[in-house]
Amino acid sequence: MSLKDLVSPFFVWQRAFEKPYTVGLRPIEERPGAPAYRGFHINMSDDCVGCGSCYTICQNHAIDMVKVEGLEARSGDSGLRPRFDYGRCCWCGLCIDICTAGSLRMSNEYAWFTTDPDEFRFVAGVENKSWQGSTAGYHRHPDYHLFPPRRVEMEMLGPGESVSSFTEVVKGYSEEQAKQEADRCVECGICVATCPAHMDVPDYIRSIRDGDYEKGLQLMYRTNPFPATCGRICTRRCESVCPVGIQGEPVAIRWLKRFIVDQVEDSDYARILPEVADDTGKRVAIVGAGPGGLSTAYYLRLKGHAVSVFEAQSRPGGMLRYGVPGYRLPDEALDKDIEYIRSLGVEIHLNHSVGRETAFTSLLEDYDAVFVSTGLNVPSKMRIQGEDHPRAMAGLTLLDDVANGRDPQIGGSVAVIGGGNVAMDAARVSRRLGAEVTVLYRRRIEDMPADTEEIEESQAEGCTFVTQAIPLEAMDAEQEGKVVLKWGEAEMVPDPGGGRPRPVLQEDRMHLDTFDTIISAIGQGSNLDYIPAGIADQLQIKWGKFIPGDYQQMVVQKLFVGGDVANATADAISAIEDGHHAARGIDRFLSTGQRS
């Protein structure tokens, strides 16, 4: 080793007191990022719904959706949150632009020193970072959207036109409109988890973008054999959670479903949809030809079981036929669904009431399994004086009359009592029959269980709403053929138990109004009288509803139940899912003889 080699390290000290050439460790104070700089990510985790659009759009695979401790998945929130990998991020900001919830943005911080490279992968908004509270940095401009915030408007009959007949109000999308609307879907799948039937929404919406409607139909039939119906009247819980709706309007999932079904001719169904398996030799009886019973029938028939449906009414469809009016669900749409199920060899015995034509016990004896979905068809009573007045009727009776082509003779002015969907249907049907309609409801508009759209359409069609109105008595009017309704105003009072506010009658504010007909639509209950006491005693039944076990099975092994008479949600899609679920349970039961 030379002497130079030995002393050269000491030359470094020559520069020890000169100004340094490299930057210090804290440049941000001296040179902060520009106000709109694309720096480190900020996520408002409480606003985020874990839709994963950021993950999907990121071209660099810099985002993973990860489970976060203490955050559970629930309807409308996947429970996942984006984790950023700064070894990959190129700061393009696409994730910010697409973020449906508007929870994601960027701070203007750009310096982060650590000796551990793994730290550069972090879950923004969950791991505590100094820039989480920063207001500077890149934000998407509120008026700038990667997808249109408003849905493609649906053409409908105007209110004047709609009340003049029972013609379907909603006209349906054209192909161009449907494709445009389908383009708004970010394919997050949040809707799939919330849909009771877990329909594969993003994929059937994609089939519209691809113009492959047969594929769309196949996807829908996997979990729902009533797509023409649901495409019109579904309660669409999917739309209530679609994150596109957080900053705009949710994707019009229901109308897109309808669009697909409307594109495919009935005659092509058999070619497109799955074939029936070979006969198994097993026989299943189904009581009730509503959506619950017929969905079970469809999925059991596909497995090769022989299915006999017993229906008390003269046409199949249950409440979809006799409750939901034709201007929302025309018979042709319902028949498109039902006739296909029938075409697979499902036998439907009409005008056949179990308990009258056939004993319930004989079904249990003669068949390998029995599925019961008899719905809720007994109108609840108000239990007020004069309820049985000749000019008072139940909403269900009115709807049943109209569905069967009978004139319910309601006259020119009616009071509809209630705030649910049946009340809205009764009101709108009454308008179509030419009556002036007053809807009386004991609480406020915002408390109404009816779909908001139904409430708005009722109002647009000229129904008058009187809220916080408590019906007290029906009595004879001076004029023959009319009825007087005594009702009182109510104040909303906080519930001492912490529940929702309760209406309290104000006895000094009473009213007497004369109508041609009073229509009560305050709910409906079940009629389980067809089940003999010896069997009923063994079953778990509460508030007139069955409480089924796994796969909708009851303690009586052969017996499965579903639909309105067994669930709390009482809508078509829940009945359909109950039917699908029960069919899987029944199929297992038939092939193994075991409880599900």
Next chain:
Amino acid sequence: MNTVDEILDYAIDQEQQAADFYADMAKRSEKSGMKEIFQEFSREEERHRDKLLDVKRGEQELTAHQQVLDLKITDYLVEVETTENISYQDALIIAMKRERAAFRLYSDLAEKVSEGDLREVFLGLAKEEAKHKLFFESEYDDRILQEN
């Protein structure tokens, strides 16, 4: 009923009778699911009885001067029959009407007696019954009047 204890004995007996009434309804009821409901009503009345027993033993007090919300649902409902086939709605109406009658009775008695301490007991009992009525009326409002 001249002493506080006599009044409480009467009220305790009334609650016991109500418990027995519902227990009997539970036995007679033929409608699926109603047996359990009447058994629950019967247990509710036993809880009322036990509270009054506590009051008599001096372990709890009746509060005569508190506000109890009156939903006024019961007042305008028709009387219903107690049949083997009774529905939940009608069972609630019976329960509400019984509580209302008891409330009326104690309120009337409170008006009639002159001794201050007896009046306080009657008023306290009336408040108890008003609370029981509110319990059943709230249930009626939640379950029966869902769409109304």
